[in-house]
Amino acid sequence: MFLIKNLMFFITSALLINTANAGWLDLNMPEGVTDISQEVFDLHMLILWICVVIGVIVFGAMFWSIFMHRKSRGVTPAQFHESTSLEFLWTVVPFVILIGMAIPATKTLIKMYDHSDSEIHIKITGYQWLWQYEYLNTNVSFYSKLSTPYNEIYNKQEKNINYLQEVDNQLIVPVNKKIRFLLTSNDVLHAWWVPDLALKKDAIPGYINEMSVVINEPGIYRGRCAELCGRHHGFMPIVIKAVDEDEYEEWITASEAKISGVAKVNK
Amino acid sequence: MSSVVNDTHHEEHPSGIMRWITTTNHKDIGTLYLWFAMIMFFIGGLMALVIRSELFQPGLQFVDPQFFNSMTTMHALVMIFGVVMPAFTGLANWMIPIMIGGPDMALPRMNNWSFWILPFAFSMLLSTLWMDGGAPAGGWTLYPPLSLQTGDAFPFLIFAIHFMGLSSIMGAINVVATILNMRAPGMTLMKMPLFVWTWLITAFLLIAVMPVLAGGVTMLLTDKFFGTSFFNAAGGGDPVMFQHIFWFFGHPEVYILILPSFGVVSAIIPTFARKPLFGYSSMVYATASIAFLSFIVWAHHMFTVGMPLAGEVFFMFATMLIAVPTGVKVFNWVTTMWKGAMTFETPMLFAIGFIIMFTIGGFSGLMLAITPADFQYHDTYFVVAHFHYVLVPGSIFAIMAACYFWLPKWTGNMYPETLGKIHFWLSTFFVNLTFFPMHFVGLAGMPRRIPDYSLQFADYNMIASIGAFGFGFAQLIFLYLIIKTIKGGKKATDQVWEGAEGLEWTLSSPPPYHSFNTPPAIK
Numbered sequence: 001m002f003l004i005k006n007l008m009f010f011i012t013s014a015l016l017i018n019t020a021n022a023g024w025l026d027l028n029m030p031e032g033v034t035d036i037s038q039e040v041f042d043l044h045m046l047i048l049w050i051c052v053v054i055g056v057i058v059f060g061a062m063f064w065s066i067f068m069h070r071k072s073r074g075v076t077p078a079q080f081h082e083s084t085s086l087e088f089l090w091t092v093v094p095f096v097i098l099i100g101m102a103i104p105a106t107k108t109l110i111k112m113y114d115h116s117d118s119e120i121h122i123k124i125t126g127y128q129w130l131w132q133y134e135y136l137n138t139n140v141s142f143y144s145k146l147s148t149p150y151n152e153i154y155n156k157q158e159k160n161i162n163y164l165q166e167v168d169n170q171l172i173v174p175v176n177k178k179i180r181f182l183l184t185s186n187d188v189l190h191a192w193w194v195p196d197l198a199l200k201k202d203a204i205p206g207y208i209n210e211m212s213v214v215i216n217e218p219g220i221y222r223g224r225c226a227e228l229c230g231r232h233h234g235f236m237p238i239v240i241k242a243v244d245e246d247e248y249e250e251w252i253t254a255s256e257a258k259i260s261g262v263a264k265v266n267k
Numbered sequence: 268m269s270s271v272v273n274d275t276h277h278e279e280h281p282s283g284i285m286r287w288i289t290t291t292n293h294k295d296i297g298t299l300y301l302w303f304a305m306i307m308f309f310i311g312g313l314m315a316l317v318i319r320s321e322l323f324q325p326g327l328q329f330v331d332p333q334f335f336n337s338m339t340t341m342h343a344l345v346m347i348f349g350v351v352m353p354a355f356t357g358l359a360n361w362m363i364p365i366m367i368g369g370p371d372m373a374l375p376r377m378n379n380w381s382f383w384i385l386p387f388a389f390s391m392l393l394s395t396l397w398m399d400g401g402a403p404a405g406g407w408t409l410y411p412p413l414s415l416q417t418g419d420a421f422p423f424l425i426f427a428i429h430f431m432g433l434s435s436i437m438g439a440i441n442v443v444a445t446i447l448n449m450r451a452p453g454m455t456l457m458k459m460p461l462f463v464w465t466w467l468i469t470a471f472l473l474i475a476v477m478p479v480l481a482g483g484v485t486m487l488l489t490d491k492f493f494g495t496s497f498f499n500a501a502g503g504g505d506p507v508m509f510q511h512i513f514w515f516f517g518h519p520e521v522y523i524l525i526l527p528s529f530g531v532v533s534a535i536i537p538t539f540a541r542k543p544l545f546g547y548s549s550m551v552y553a554t555a556s557i558a559f560l561s562f563i564v565w566a567h568h569m570f571t572v573g574m575p576l577a578g579e580v581f582f583m584f585a586t587m588l589i590a591v592p593t594g595v596k597v598f599n600w601v602t603t604m605w606k607g608a609m610t611f612e613t614p615m616l617f618a619i620g621f622i623i624m625f626t627i628g629g630f631s632g633l634m635l636a637i638t639p640a641d642f643q644y645h646d647t648y649f650v651v652a653h654f655h656y657v658l659v660p661g662s663i664f665a666i667m668a669a670c671y672f673w674l675p676k677w678t679g680n681m682y683p684e685t686l687g688k689i690h691f692w693l694s695t696f697f698v699n700l701t702f703f704p705m706h707f708v709g710l711a712g713m714p715r716r717i718p719d720y721s722l723q724f725a726d727y728n729m730i731a732s733i734g735a736f737g738f739g740f741a742q743l744i745f746l747y748l749i750i751k752t753i754k755g756g757k758k759a760t761d762q763v764w765e766g767a768e769g770l771e772w773t774l775s776s777p778p779p780y781h782s783f784n785t786p787p788a789i790k
Contacts, residue, residue, distance in 0.1 A: 026723065027707040029643055036639075044640045051630035059623060062601045066619070069540075071608040077541040078606040087549050090598045091591060098587045101637065106580055108639040113576045153719065155326040163325060164721040183573075188413040189506065191571060191646060195712045200642045202572050204507060205412065206500020209573035226571075226646040226714045228406045230413055231333045234717030 030195050033217045033242070037198035039108045047101055054097075115212040118180035120173065126183075126190030126203035126225070129232035133171050136182075140255045144169045146235050153235075164237060165222040171240045174248035175215045183209040188230060194223030194238055202227055215242040280780070288383070291375035292780060293360045298677075299382050300357025301670075305746065307349035307389065308663075312739050314342040319701075319735035321718050322728050335718035336404035337396070343407035347524065348431045349389055351658065354666045355527040356381075356438045359466050362673065363442060365771045365778065366460045368451025368787045373444035381437035388430035395420035406716060408517070409484065411498040411509050415491050425488045432477040439473035442466055451770075453789030457548065460769055462530030464551050468558045469526045472519045475562075480516040483509060507572050514565035522561045525657060526554060528625075528665030529596055532618045534769070535672050536600050539615035540607030541766035545599045553592035553599075560589050570641045579638050586636035590629070597626055612764070613687030617668030620660055620695050628656030631706065646716075649709030655702045659738075660695070667694075667745065674752055675759035679777040682752040686744060693741035700734030 031041045069075055121136040130145035147168045151157035160166075173179050183192055185203035193200040201209045215221075223238035243251070280286050287299060317338045321329050330338070360378065364371055372378045395402040400418015403409075409424075417424065446459070446467045459467075486497040487509070496502025498509045529550075537544045544550065566574060566582040574582075600622050609615070631653040635641050644650060667690075675681050704727035709715075713724045720728065759776040774782050 026711055029640075029710045030712070040639050040643060043637060044634065044643070047634045047637055047640065051633060055626065055630060058597060058601060058626065062604060062619075062622070065601065065604045065607070066609065066611075069605065069607050069609055071541070071610045075606075075608045077608040079542060080606070081543045081545050081547070081603075082549075083546075086602070087546055087595070091595060094591050094594045098590060101633075102584060102587060105583065105637045105639055109579060109583070110576065112639055112642070113579075153327055155328065159325060159722060161722065164719060188416070189410055193646075193714070195643060198639075198643055200571050200645060204500075204572065206504075206506065207573065224712070224714050224717075228336070228410070228413065228646075228716045230404075230416065231331075231336065233336070234332065234714075234719050 032196045032198050033215055033219065033221065034197055034213055035216070036108065036112055036213070037196065039111070040198045043105055043108055046104070050097065050101065112211075115180050115210050118178045118212050120177055120179045121182065122171070122173070122179060123182045123184070124192055124203065126185040126187075126192070126229070126236075128187050128230050129225070129236040131171075131192070131236065131238060132186075133169075135252065138252060138256055139259050140252060141259075142169045144171060144239070146237055148235075162222070164235065165224070165239065167237055167239045170220070171238070172248065172251055173215065173240060173242055174245045175218050175242045177245065178212055178214050180210065180212045183211065189227045190225050190229045190236070191227035192223070192238060193226040194221050194240055196221040196223075197240070199223075200226055218242050218244060289379070291371075291379050293364050293372045293375070293378065294677075294778070294780065296372075296378050296382050297357045297359075297361030300353045300360060300385075303382070303385055304350045304354035304357060304666075305749075307345050307353070308742070309746075310393070311342050311345035311350055312742065314338045314345065315735060316739055318342065319732040322720070323732040324729065325720055325722055325725050327719055330718070332718045333401055333404055336406075336716065337402035339716050340403045340405060340407050341392070341396070344392060344403075345389070346658075347407065347520075348428075348435075349385075351524045351662045351666070352431075352435060353385060355466075355469070355524075355662075356435075358462075358527065358531070358666070358669050358673075359438075359442055361677065362771060363445055363463055363466060364449060365774065365782055366463050366769060367446060367449060367454050368770050368783050368789065369445060369449030370781060370784050371449075372441050373448050374441045377437050378441055381434045381441065384430050384434040384437075388427045388434065391423050391430070392427035395423050398423070408513055409487065409509075410513070411487060411490065411506055414487060415498075421491055422488065425484045428484050429481055432481045435473050436477045439470035439477075442470040443474070446470075451783065451786035451789055457551070458789065460530070461533035461544070461547070461550055461554075462527065465526045465530030465533075465554050468554050469523050472523050472526075472558055472561065476516040476519045476523075479512060480520075483512040483516065486512075507569075510569050510572060511566065514568045515562075517568065518565040519558075519561040521654075521657075522557060524662050525625075526557070528621065528662050529554060531665045531669040531672070532600065532621050535614050535618040535668055536603050536622075538672075538764050538766045538768070539612065539618075540604050540609050542603060542607035545602040545605075546595075549595055550599055553595040556592040557589060560585060560592070564589065567636060567638075567641070570638050571645050583636055583638045587633065590633050590636075593629055597622060597629075610765075612671075612684060613682070613691055614668045614672035616688065616691040617664050617671060620691065621664045621668060624656055624660030624664070624695075624698070628653055628661055631656065644709065646714055647709035648705040648713045648715055651715050652702050652705035652709060655705070659702065660698050664694075670745075670749065672764075673771070674749065675763045676771055676774075676776050676778065678753050678756075679759055679775075680752050680756035681759050681763075682748055682756065686748050690741060690744040690748065693744070694738060697734045697737035697741055701731050701738055702734070704728075704730045704734075 029041055029044050031038055123134040125132040130143050132143050134141040144167045147166045148164050152159045183201050183203045185205045190203040197213050199211050201211050221240045225236040321335055398419040403417050403420050403424045405414035489495040490497050496504040498504045498506050564586045567586045635644050671687055708724045708727045713720055761776055762772050
């Protein structure tokens with residue numbers, strides 16, 4: 001009895017720890033903090049569940065067959081083959097399901113391609129291996145690169161919780177405003193990806209790519225370069241800090257003043 | 268008749284190494300291709316283990332990031348061009364002439380040449396590991412401008428790819444010529460086994476797209492050495508154009524890697540279900556539809572390059588359409604099993620494993636087709652999980668199923684059944700342990716092709732690495748088993764499998780050096 005009680009306790013506590021530390025969301029796509037990222041997440045789950053249902057039906061039929069229609073059970077094999085109606089059915093039904101997937105996917109895609117009415121414009125340039133952010137219509141511009149110490153990378157020092165996803169200068173943006181990113185590269189291909197914002201696009205030399213976002217919640221969101229760009233491809237993270245509008249205005253004014261101050265001194 | 272005289276004359280062949288160098292016999296060349304693929308399988312596997320060792324824990328432990336990138340690049344090139352393609356060409360060489368009742372391949376001397384190019388191509392490719400600047404590290408997709416940063420290895424890489432392409436094109440021409448000209452009287456196209464059909468279609472894909480790859484990489488070569496600016500934005504070129512050219516080759520290429528598997532599985536399932544294939548003609552049409560669609564979906568590999576909305580929508584819809592003919596195939600296999608009288612020898616186990624795990628890869632493929640969601644999946648471990656599911660328990664399992672299925676025919680000896688089953692169960696367990704967790708880390712935000720990762724990905728990477736080592740070592744069983752079967756074992760009957768049907772089972776086990784010099788009668 002004591003043993004069973006202990007066992008029960010052990011199992012429940014293990015489950016609790018699991019749900020607390022490594023919940024379902026850690027294994028899944030983040031729902032993110034924008035309306036579109038939520039739509040993308042819903043789309044992902046919709047397709048996943050459709051696949052699961054189809055999988056259960058198809059594999060179910062297959063395993064039923066594997067267990068019931070085996071020679072060791074003394075069955076004689078049927079000899080049927082070809083059935084126009086069945087073949088028609090299993091061509092048309094998947095087609096209809098696909099249309100059901102394509103409609104919401106296209107709707108979301110059209111929204112993602114709408115960059116109109118953006119209020120803030122930021123140009124992002126990829127370099128081997130750092131990012132440059134330029135706030136257009138202001139003079140604010142800075143580089144952002146990995147700040148994790150080499151000692152942590154080479155295992156000489158314990159790794160901190162934001163290992164490989166921390167930078168020296170964070171990209172600061174306001175919440176609830178439409179931000180348009182213009183994306184290009186100075187050398188090889190890069191890709192700017194922040195999962196929580198459902199934004200990923202390639203930075204290509206000679207091209208200017210566009211994407212836009214409205215962030216709903218203040219917070220720090222971390223991303224990475226997603227296109228192989230050479231030796232330090234794994235070491236060019238993105239950290240974006242979304243703040244209230246007032247705080248953003250304050251920050252941008254201060255940064256502008258600081259930069260023009262430096263410019264004056266240099267003159 | 269003079270054919271009797273000719274027969275005895277042709278049975279003579281040089282012995283020792285010269286037999287293999289000078290051979291024009293389709294069975295010998297098939298064997299060469301298969302052994303070449305086996306050797307490359309272990310070389311490419313070793314590279315995968317370097318990758319998985321480095322990724323066992325966060326932090327850099329074993330290799331430099333540049334070498335890590337070389338490993339991912341070379342692993343892909345070796346596995347695609349050195350393992351899956353030669354293995355299928357080997358199976359084609361061995362089986363197609365026999366299956367259609369022909370005496371040999373249509374172009375036997377060219378056949379010898381197309382094989383013997385390969386060892387040179389791969390010696391050249393692998394030699395780059397010791398060159399200044401290291402082996403190619405820009406990914407097997409060779410995207411410029413990064414691939415142009417390759418050191419001394421660059422021209423060797425390009426010429427190695429030219430040679431591989433040359434070998435594949437000649438192999439493909441040979442397959443087409445053989446199937447269209449060497450069939451026994453009465454072997455109409457719609458009587459051919461599905462393996463022959465899938466290979467006919469694959470061969471046309473190869474002829475269509477390998478020259479495109481050759482053109483693309485030649486443009487890279489001239490960009491690097493002869494001052495052209497095809498892909499150099501600063502010179503008025505377009506880096507994205509390379510991606511379009513590459514994937515116009517690359518997408519049909521992935522069907523080149525899978526269509527012959529469909530043929531293998533369509534041969535094995537009816538044999539062990541003791542029941543005819545459910546829909547032969549619909550399988551042929553489904554294969555042809557997949558081949559056609561493969562030409563109009565290439566840009567789904569490039570959803571994030573910033574194509575116009577109309578382009579994204581077109582490629583999304585076209586890609587989703589592939590699910591229909593692929594579904595037809597899976598449904599056909601399941602209905603073939605339905606109400607059969609199945610036994611589960613090793614080839615059948617691998618074939619069933621193929622259907623289940625290939626379908627899982629198909630599901631993630633369908634998810635990847637959904638453009639808005641693909642923005643999240645693109646270039647992450649979710650993609651790595653997807654294509655390894657269709658290539659390892661897909662193509663590779665089908666190749667292994669084919670080896671177990673025809674090994675008794677080739678060698679005249681039965682392989683040890685229990686050991687084969689152990690090989691299957693270990694491979695299946697470890698392949699899932701390796702690749703299933705990759706779905707999770709990919710969704711959680713881990714990009715592909717990185718030598719080091721942040722801490723939230725640590726657990727699943729460790730599991731995947733353990734799985735990779737398990738899978739790698741399990742393949743030594745396969746190697747041992749094949750050598751053992753060649754050396755001896757229980758004698759195989761001509762029929763080998765109770766439910767086997769087709770011309771190959773009418774020959775002795777092993778078949779004579781030259782078979783069907785007089786065409787067999789076709790029912």
